[in-house]
Amino acid sequence: MANAPKLDLTVQYAMAKDGLPGRAQFRAWARAALQHDVVATLRIVDADEGRALNRDYRGKDYATNVLTFEYGPDASLAGAPLAGDVVVCAPVVVREAAEQGKDPLAHYAHLTVHGMLHLQGYDHETDAEAAVMEALESFVMMRMGFPDPYQYHE
Template sequence: MKRLRLSYQRVCSAEVPPRAAVLRWVRAALQKGEAQVAVRFVDTEEGRELNRRFRGKDYATNVLSFVYDVPEEAGLMGDLVLCAPVVEREAAEQGKPLAAHYAHLIVHGMLHLQGYDHEDDSQAAEMEALERDVLGRLGFPDPYVDEER
């Protein structure tokens, strides 16, 4: 049985999805077990600082995932940080509804928290298949439909 404790943090002025939607998306992406997850919506300055500090990249990115190193019996613990201005810009550039892009990035981040990655083609294919499945169950279109492999 999945049990989830969600901390919803909005520290930006941009449009962000409501807590109920975020809870639904996080829960849908949770593979199994218990989880404590914080989802934080930030502005460009905080997004850039976190990306620089933890990934060595001096720009704001759409989503960052931070998993806590805790004993397995404690369940999954982690943070997702979404840079709202970057997410808005990307959704507009890609011609996607903002909610669909947020749902995709939250599902993507949740999979990272659970150990999935996309460092090589095989990992990317597995992770993208899971994202498509979860998003499809949530009623969202395939986020990779326009990409060529």
Template sequence: MKPELSLSLQFADPRHRALLPRHKVLRFIRAALELPGEIAVRIVDAEEGRALNREYRGKDYATNVLTFDYSHEPVVGADLVICAEVVEKEAADMGVPLLDYYAHMLVHGTLHAQGYDHEVDDEAECMEARETEIMRGLGFADPYPRS
């Protein structure tokens, strides 16, 4: 049984609203959740994504997903901010269907919200393996194909 999830889904940038109906976003996040969650997902444009990345990470560019985690247990509390323009460009550059890449970013952000980290080598392998397992379970290809 999947953990309970309270989801707030916001589209500051509406370009992909039709691609991301609430039931799909719930499915992707629930697949990665290990505990009950209260998660807000906000799809933003590059300007907002850049401003948030600059303010909170000191990096002056828009990134694909930002995770603001507030609690890991007993309830996972987090905001996931996904930049529509960056996700669209990266998916196109990699030749990955846009929905597949959004699913990956939602899984990736949800894992971060639970304390997973990919900045440390041994943790990166663990996080990537978990992402691959979840994405395959959702019916998607391995997001980290080995050459």
């Protein structure tokens, strides 16, 4: 039996932690999405930092829900852990959850899983890639006891 992937995750709060999930929750959600060893930082930010990062790194001048920065994408081939940062913009998560009729906690979990999958090489640029990534996200979320994030009622 293969060893379970290892996670070395630092959780940073770049804003007041009131009402946000705790470090243990973020770690559990990140671990649930692991397929490879990962060393990462998960940073929870406000709208200003989220917008600045999205503008500076993606050329899009608005705060988005989650950004993933991969470092050394071929590291797993050499047996080293994958490394990167996942940035979750709290105000966007809360707004989207309200708009989509979702529990904010479930949306935080989903975006953590989504970011960790990006870190491990998954993407959704094409319909085929999106289908694979969304199916995996749904599987991980339901395995953790959350509803399928792509089956919501507006």
